[in-house]
Amino acid sequence: MPVRSAALATAAGAALLLLTAPAATAAPHDARLVAESVTVDPTGRIAADGSITLSGTYRCTGSTGPVFVSSTVSQSDPSVRYGVGGTRAVCDGLEHRWVNTGTPDTVVLKPGAAHVEATLMELRPMGIVPLPSFHARQGQDVTLAAG
Numbered sequence: 001m002p003v004r005s006a007a008l009a010t011a012a013g014a015a016l017l018l019l020t021a022p023a024a025t026a027a028p029h030d031a032r033l034v035a036e037s038v039t040v041d042p043t044g045r046i047a048a049d050g051s052i053t054l055s056g057t058y059r060c061t062g063s064t065g066p067v068f069v070s071s072t073v074s075q076s077d078p079s080v081r082y083g084v085g086g087t088r089a090v091c092d093g094l095e096h097r098w099v100n101t102g103t104p105d106t107v108v109l110k111p112g113a114a115h116v117e118a119t120l121m122e123l124r125p126m127g128i129v130p131l132p133s134f135h136a137r138q139g140q141d142v143t144l145a146a147g
Contacts, residue, residue, distance in 0.1 A: 036060045037095060038069060040140035043146050046111055050067055051103040052084045052144065056122050060091035060135045062085040067091050067122040067135065073144075075114045082107055088117045089120060091135075111146045115139065 038058040045053040054071045067089040072081035085100030098118070117139045123130040 010131055028122060036120065036135045038098075038118045038136040038138045040071075040116045040118050040138055040142060041049045042142055043141065044073070044114065044142050044144045045102075046109060046144045047147070049103065050108060051101055052109060053099065054084050054116055054118070054142075055097065055099040056088075056118055056138075057095050058089055058118075058136070059093065059095045060120055061093045063091040063122045063124075063135075065123045065125050065130055067120065069100065069118060071100045071116055073104070073107050073109065073116050075092050075112070075144075078115060081117065082109070084116075091122075104120065109144060111144050114142050114144045115143045116142050 005050050036059060038056065040054065040056040044055070047053070052073055054073065056069075058069050060067060069087045071084045071086075073084050074081045082104035083102065085102035085105065087098040087100055090096060103113065103129070119137045120135040122133045122135060124133040
C-alpha cells in the first residue's frame with residue numbers, strides 16, 4: 001500500500017500545482033477583445049472656418065455590416081460633445097489610420113485643450129433594421145492646434 005499512497009500523493013500534488021498555475025498562457029475567451037482597438041492622436045486641427053480634423057488608428061476583425069469610426073469633441077463642458085465626421089472602416093485585422101473632419105453646428109471651438117472620443121461601431125443587420133454593435137471606444141485629452 002505504501003506505493004499506492006505515494007502515487008496518489010504525487011497525483012494530488014500535481015493536480016494542486018496545475019490549479020495554482022497562472023492562467024496567463026491560456027487563450028483569451030474572446031479574441032476580438034484583444035484584436036480590436038481605436039486610438040486618438042494627441043493633436044487635432046482647427047481651421048479658420050471652424051472645421052475640426054481629428055485622427056488616430058483602428059483595428060477590427062470580422063463584421064457582417066458596415067463599420068465606421070466616429071468621433072466627438074468637447075471643450076469647456078465635458079458633458080456637451082460635438083460630432084466630428086465619420087470614416088468607413090475596413091475590418092481585416094490590420095491597423096489602419098482614420099481621419100474625420102467636420103464643423104460642429106452652432107458652436108465655436110477654440111485652439112487649446114479638448115477631449116475627443118472615438119468609437120468603432122458596426123451597423124449589424126438584425127431583421128429589418130440594422131442595430132449598432134460597438135467594437136472599440138477610446139477617450140483622449142488632446143490639443144486643438146490652429147491650422
